[in-house]
Amino acid sequence: MADGHAEVLVVSDFSLAIAGEEKLAHLSFTLRAGERVALIGASGCGKSLTAGALIGLLPAGAQWHGSLRLNGHEVAGLHPARRHAPQRAAAIFQDSASALNPLVTVGKQLMMVPADLPGDAAARAALLLRDVGFDDPAAILPRYPAQLSGGQRQRVCIALALACRHRLVVADEPTTALDLATQQHVVEALSRLSAQPSPPALLFITHDIALAAHLCQRALVMVQGRIVEQGAFEQLTRYPQHPYTRELVEAARRAGEAITPPPPAAAPVRALG
């Protein structure tokens, strides 16, 4: 199968309980290379637990069954420290400040990632920053994370995810703390992931259907730990089946939000608002 269509992540009948209480129930979905897929749901429905399960960070005492296959390898319950490169996923979180080392410059953090890209480490770091929309990487490389805005830090996190060359990127509400204009920069940086020569699959976790529709081609809709509906945005927004999806679509329309999906290729996202 062509790289652009290769299955990166296959989740099969995955369930998870904490202290005997079911939190995720029978999740099944697939992500292919280059796809940008949204996981949408209300607060507390289990989105972050799903992200944690994928990257290998489960709450202590969590019990799970089912299968999570990443690049063909079973990874369910496997801590990131025990994973080999093809079993790892890059993670981008809402709190970009704690994701970066505050004592190390952006340039050094990017250069620390072992890379199989051509060029010297500094040139590669500059290129990665360009890839996430920085016009003047030389001005960013010597800065410490605290000397960047939240949106700039978030784009540095995306550059780090790119540098690691993982095939799966899990972005858990990466734009929630940002203003609209900054959100757009971050969303554009995420959309460029699919323009990489070996594009990763992106799981974009959000409660914002309009933002998700600007970035992603497909969505998984989660209610109380279950995926109640999944499909292309075109289909979901025109013919929502589940009452929660209908509610989301109607609320976005009432708010005047455009919920048209992006074209399937790695075209730039449309401007928000």
Ligand SMILES: Nc1ncnc2c1ncn2[C@@H]1O[C@H](COP(=O)(O)OP(=O)(O)OP(=O)(O)O)[C@@H](O)[C@H]1O
């Ligand atoms: N470490 C934990 N220990 C016990 N319960 C937990 C733990 N982490 C999450 N939960 C519970 O699991 C459920 C799902 O939580 P999760 O954080 O995945 O929700 P979410 O959809 O990401 O919410 P939000 O959008 O507010 O971040 C919630 O009931 C939450 O209280």
